[in-house]
Amino acid sequence: MSEVILQVRGLRTAFHTEAGAWPAVDGVDLEVRRGEILGLVGESGSGKSVTGFSLLGLIDPPGEVVEGEILFKGQDLRRLDEEDMRRLRGNRIAMIFQDPLMTLNPVLRIGEQMMEAILTHEDVSRAQARERCRQALAMVGIPAPDKRLDSYPHEFSGGMRQRVAIAIAMLNRPDLIICDEPTTALDVTIQGQILYRMQEICRTHDTALIWITHDLGVVAELADRIAVMYAGRIVEAGPVDEVLDAPRHPYTRGLLDSMPANARPGARLRQIEGMTPSLSARPAGCAFRPRCPRAVERCAEQAPPVNLEGSRSFRCHVPIACENTAA
């Protein structure tokens, strides 16, 4: 197996309010290896994006990473000062966001923004930097990259802008890219093009990828491993095939059952009752208990610990047995 590039242990990120500190991320463990694609799945408010932002030290007050270790190639990122973190960001670890318009500077030509990303981290000539930018745009499939370097962000379509964001993320050949819902706003045919590019880039450069999304379908097709988040915790993780074919946690089972793809057309969907608890009203014990069909008394009293089983892990007092889950 390839080297572990990122290891997260007991990450807690809280948001401080007058009523107290609410943990949006509440004890998350993660591991990503070189060249591996990890799908981090969850619904709105599950803490998946806050987890991604925490890894890069992008949490602003009133939010704060309060606990845990973020080991990137063995080095704890929480111990780095802001200057060292800056050297790492966009260089060894890059991030791609859902809305590239938010991250591209509207008044700078694409070429200038891209060159800045290189020149910040490396001492190369402008001509060399520009040539690398041109190659990066060509790599993500932008036609006439030479000409496009002189375009402004608004002159690109949504799908093209996301390609530019990928090209920028790839400029310094990072070891890890964190992608926060990068294809959610795109149409399916355009999403397919982006997924193709990302997959190709990861294979050829052995880049590790954390793909944050609510779309189980994308994760099923793209990822090697999956981590399912609910109310700030990873409730189940493991290889994609094993988790999706035989989930152990009732929430994962519920998510799969509520997808139209897994039901007979026209039949009632097996919905998960209720809704995700808000940050300030998370139930004690297991946060999924009020919606869980399998809940027992213990679930209300005690948060389930992480159960390890081979390459898989889950947090549940009454996990679904392996043999009963073929359906």
Added chain:
Amino acid sequence: MTSHHPPVIELRNVHKRFEQRPDLAQRLLALAGRPIDRRTVHAVNGVDLAVAHGEVLGLVGESGCGKSTLGRIVAGLHRPTEGEVLYQGEPTANLRGAQRLAYVLGVQMVFQDPQASLNPRQRLRQILAEPLKVHRLAPAGEIPSRVERALSAVGLERDYRDRFAHQLSGGQRQRVGIARALMVQPKFLVCDEPVAALDVSIQAQVINLFMDLREQHGLTYLFISHDLGVVRHISDRVAIMYLGKIVEQAPAAEIFSRANHPYTQALLAEVPDVRRRGRRFVPIKGEIPSPLNPPSGCAFHPRCPHAMPRCREQAPALEPIAAGHWSACHLNTQT
């Protein structure tokens, strides 16, 4: 489709063009004698469509294909530039008085973003009572009980009547959007991406609600979505739209098992499927063209793997290829 009933909604050769209004600079230049270059978006470009009583027609397409504009035309929110809309066999443009009201109330719309379509300063009971008051459909004394019945029909507790929209979750807000549409007892709902903004587990609840309501009230839906999984689940028939035109139309089971049009085939291949693992992505080429400047001939030809010289020159017509299955592709008429 039953033959003795006219379709609830029928569109005949409907076009909708939007013209850019000249801005100040252009108007000033026009005074100086420079002609105004008006850019026209052909959002809907010759659509024929019929929705039978009790049917769910799924309308699928990507951004900018005109599916929402078509939905708004059906609901009477846009007037077609050309062509006609028939409600229960009558052209809606000719309807007056009570008949016009029957159409206006009979076809209601559910929007994608309930946050934007609910008045933030009204309580739910005011939001839901409004249509009854505006159209004088119920005496004042009956309104509270009608509001309560509507809330319970969409699965919301009675206490919610005093809440504001911002005090609800996304799924609950969409339920209110549906309840409001149902207040006037419509026959037909135009649902424009009604579950696109919802989480998977909440999406299932709202889809179930749509299916229950259809059964209880005998409703007919035009269900607009970009999500083929959702459309497959809820629809009896499916129409696929690309750049203002319907390119394929068939019963749902048929379209998902025997897609004919290359665009439909590409769409089906690209939809992420939780049962498919470790996929090697092979993308379809090209961008979705701008409706400001659509390609000649068949609008899909620049992206189509089967494109022939003829496709560049001549737009294919929507032709029957099997019972109830229509497709607009030159491949079908090749000899």
